[in-house]
Amino acid sequence: MSSRMADARELIRGSARRPLLAVGVLVLLTVPILAPGQSSLATEALIFALFAISVDIVLGYAGLLTLAPAAFFGLGAYSVAKVVVDYGQSFWLGFPVAIVLAIALAVVIGYIPIKQRIGNVYFVLFTLAFGAIVTDFTTVTTSLTGGSNGLGFFSPPEVLGIDLGDGLPYYYFTLLIVAVFGLGIYRLISSDYGDVLNATRQNELRMRYLGYDTNRELMIAWIVSAAVSALAGAVYVGMVGIASPSLVSFGLTGDVIIWIIVGGTGTLLGPFLAAIALVFTQELLQTIWQGGYRLLLGLLFVVFVFVFPDGLIGLIRGDE
Amino acid sequence: MYEVPLITADNFVTYMLNGVSRGMIIFLVASGLTLIFGLIGLINFAHGAMLALGGYGTYVVLQTMDNFWLGLGISVVLVTLLGYVLERKVLYWLYDEPLLGFLGTFGIGLVIEEALAVQFGSRSYTIQSPIPQSTELLGVTYPSYRLFVILVGAVVAAGVGLLLTRTRLGLEIHATANRQPTAEILGVNTTRIYTVTFVLGTALAALAGALTAPITSIYPTIGLDYITMAFLVIIVGGMGSFKGSFVVSMIVGQTIAFGWLVLEPTYVRILVFVAAMVFILYKPRGFFGKPEVHE
Amino acid sequence: MSDLLTVEDLNAFYGSSQILFDVSIDVGDNEVIGIFGRNGMGKTTLLDSLVNRIDRKTGRVTYRGEDISEWSTHEIIREQIAYVPEDREIYPALTVRENLELATPSGVSDDVREERIQNVFSQFERLGEREKQRGGTLSGGEQQMLAIGRGLVSDPDLLLLDEPTEGLAPAIIDDVVEILESLVTGDRTVLIVEQNIKRMLPLIDRGYIIQTGEIVEEGDSEYLSDEEIHERYLTV
Numbered sequence: 001m002s003s004r005m006a007d008a009r010e011l012i013r014g015s016a017r018r019p020l021l022a023v024g025v026l027v028l029l030t031v032p033i034l035a036p037g038q039s040s041l042a043t044e045a046l047i048f049a050l051f052a053i054s055v056d057i058v059l060g061y062a063g064l065l066t067l068a069p070a071a072f073f074g075l076g077a078y079s080v081a082k083v084v085v086d087y088g089q090s091f092w093l094g095f096p097v098a099i100v101l102a103i104a105l106a107v108v109i110g111y112i113p114i115k116q117r118i119g120n121v122y123f124v125l126f127t128l129a130f131g132a133i134v135t136d137f138t139t140v141t142t143s144l145t146g147g148s149n150g151l152g153f154f155s156p157p158e159v160l161g162i163d164l165g166d167g168l169p170y171y172y173f174t175l176l177i178v179a180v181f182g183l184g185i186y187r188l189i190s191s192d193y194g195d196v197l198n199a200t201r202q203n204e205l206r207m208r209y210l211g212y213d214t215n216r217e218l219m220i221a222w223i224v225s226a227a228v229s230a231l232a233g234a235v236y237v238g239m240v241g242i243a244s245p246s247l248v249s250f251g252l253t254g255d256v257i258i259w260i261i262v263g264g265t266g267t268l269l270g271p272f273l274a275a276i277a278l279v280f281t282q283e284l285l286q287t288i289w290q291g292g293y294r295l296l297l298g299l300l301f302v303v304f305v306f307v308f309p310d311g312l313i314g315l316i317r318g319d320e
Numbered sequence: 321m322y323e324v325p326l327i328t329a330d331n332f333v334t335y336m337l338n339g340v341s342r343g344m345i346i347f348l349v350a351s352g353l354t355l356i357f358g359l360i361g362l363i364n365f366a367h368g369a370m371l372a373l374g375g376y377g378t379y380v381v382l383q384t385m386d387n388f389w390l391g392l393g394i395s396v397v398l399v400t401l402l403g404y405v406l407e408r409k410v411l412y413w414l415y416d417e418p419l420l421g422f423l424g425t426f427g428i429g430l431v432i433e434e435a436l437a438v439q440f441g442s443r444s445y446t447i448q449s450p451i452p453q454s455t456e457l458l459g460v461t462y463p464s465y466r467l468f469v470i471l472v473g474a475v476v477a478a479g480v481g482l483l484l485t486r487t488r489l490g491l492e493i494h495a496t497a498n499r500q501p502t503a504e505i506l507g508v509n510t511t512r513i514y515t516v517t518f519v520l521g522t523a524l525a526a527l528a529g530a531l532t533a534p535i536t537s538i539y540p541t542i543g544l545d546y547i548t549m550a551f552l553v554i555i556v557g558g559m560g561s562f563k564g565s566f567v568v569s570m571i572v573g574q575t576i577a578f579g580w581l582v583l584e585p586t587y588v589r590i591l592v593f594v595a596a597m598v599f600i601l602y603k604p605r606g607f608f609g610k611p612e613v614h615e
Numbered sequence: 616m617s618d619l620l621t622v623e624d625l626n627a628f629y630g631s632s633q634i635l636f637d638v639s640i641d642v643g644d645n646e647v648i649g650i651f652g653r654n655g656m657g658k659t660t661l662l663d664s665l666v667n668r669i670d671r672k673t674g675r676v677t678y679r680g681e682d683i684s685e686w687s688t689h690e691i692i693r694e695q696i697a698y699v700p701e702d703r704e705i706y707p708a709l710t711v712r713e714n715l716e717l718a719t720p721s722g723v724s725d726d727v728r729e730e731r732i733q734n735v736f737s738q739f740e741r742l743g744e745r746e747k748q749r750g751g752t753l754s755g756g757e758q759q760m761l762a763i764g765r766g767l768v769s770d771p772d773l774l775l776l777d778e779p780t781e782g783l784a785p786a787i788i789d790d791v792v793e794i795l796e797s798l799v800t801g802d803r804t805v806l807i808v809e810q811n812i813k814r815m816l817p818l819i820d821r822g823y824i825i826q827t828g829e830i831v832e833e834g835d836s837e838y839l840s841d842e843e844i845h846e847r848y849l850t851v
Contacts, residue, residue: 306410498708504692
């Protein structure tokens, strides 16, 4: 392996970690100043990065392969849009509404399959059906969701004299949310709870013999993931100003699964970085080769599944 | 507001035939999926892309050589060949890892669909019916091509059904699906059985794609729409049950054909999906307790 | 005497644990060989290794002078080797006849297949009576007969039998032993793995005793009838 790769490994693992982290934070803070035209793209990238790690809790740590993350992301987006556009209420009211609804829906959908331990294959198919219902429902209930027209347009409000409808303030607002909840997830996963999830994924039976209520642990992961996904959706709709069916689509579900696999399942940093990198790559390619991005994304994904199943992080760490 | 259409004796027959022809296409997709799942335990998400390739292949040949039947034949053969290469060179390594198999086929499906989108754009193409005539049947005039689709579906159902229950290959498929190590010590080349089954399933998907093209038009993600429905059909029918996939496809076809009389079609689809979710939770082996392929 | 099957320095593994250690045996043409040992000593693993039904192994297995160590299971079986597994492994949803048809090599003609199945039915009349019954409905003894019948329809040169009397009622064991007696006469090589050495000694020409994955004794049936050996390696 080249010495450059070894250097990269050293950066991720070893003593260089702190300076690297500092550089990362500095870049995140100064993106709008370094690249003034790109603040909305950077906002989108951050939101998707949060979305990716929220889904990774379920997919990478709990080991529940879900095909419905977009349903929760979309629920968050539609909640905020509904509260603002149809009910004329505050933008901020939309956030608790989004999170409460996501938790409620997560309990309704997840309780029985997790309790009955329907197994990986059936969980995939169960969430496939749920995801299909949500997409169909979103397009067909025009009075509730605006159908294919979506719910919009609106702008986030002013706070303390700062207009969040502007790209730059909204970027910092997003950065704040992503930092708070991203670190929250990081703390949760680094705690004993993260170890419990890892152990449960690897050997659920043994964990039960050891006295853990594994159903409860998995349920917590499922609910936390749904709530943060919905929050990401809520922040997203504030940026684009409209909730539309593409936010609940299988396309978005596919994207988030790809970010996680390419970044490395069960590592928070990997999916976080992969989401950001791929959102920027998409923008870059959009101008060069219209439509080619998703083909390349698909190829990249296939390469990672078959050749580097541990993702970018695994590649850099050189784990076996 | 949604207008509720009225039912008469004439359109009753028409709706029923619509249900059968639609059910037959769903069956062609679902039966391939259920064979592959029942034998290999693989959730084959690339199945929809094979259907899409079957449709686009037919379209391309029709454009260049002006012959639908040639297009159907060529595209089914080529897609089947692709299925063979895919199984031998790629998927074979993932059989012990169901989740990796799912992700792998998901990725392969994505690549194929995006390649189609790059080549043909995301618009949909309609194909002229190769049999534009109509036939008098049960007192109604019905498009002959749809009757042809019904006939093909029935022949495939009977043919594959007999293959599974009456031939040595069927016996070997059953043995491999139920206990692969035992099949090996009885001299069955189970690696070959996996390949044959995967290729057969893929051929059925390609056939479905070619046959549906003149009815529904084709677009890059057509496969996703079909396999979502097909997956839920095979859940309700019993994963691995060929007979179950046929019966439930027929029921779903009729439900959609008549359901839109009382509900908007999308709601009918939603109801089918809800039924599938309930089945996964409470009767994961589906309606049919003793599938032909999988025990 | 020419060797039909030779095993040299066989080491076998399940996952990371080693089950067999440097096992070497040889089986001559038309010999009847027994392999004896307590439960969990590696008897089944030895048979599984011969037909490559295990995770990993090292060493050499030679059959008719050909190295078959790396062959896949069905390729080995198709060299007219029949394997009758310990758990019978009858297909419960298939009928008795279908179970037998499945085991008949696909190359043989319909007439030959029918003849062999009828031979099994004449040897095991109870199977003939239950021809159309599903395998899952058979009793333990009948399932053992079907398992042996499945081994015979391939007209094997080498028959591998794994604990044919295990889990059967004493009266049924008598039946099975009687069947085995009829199998070991004539020009067929048989390798029997058993715990029940006393019932097998009259049948075998030679035998090995296996203890925690190693061959510890080897000899003809007279030598192996020594009570002291039984005491040391076989009594539970």
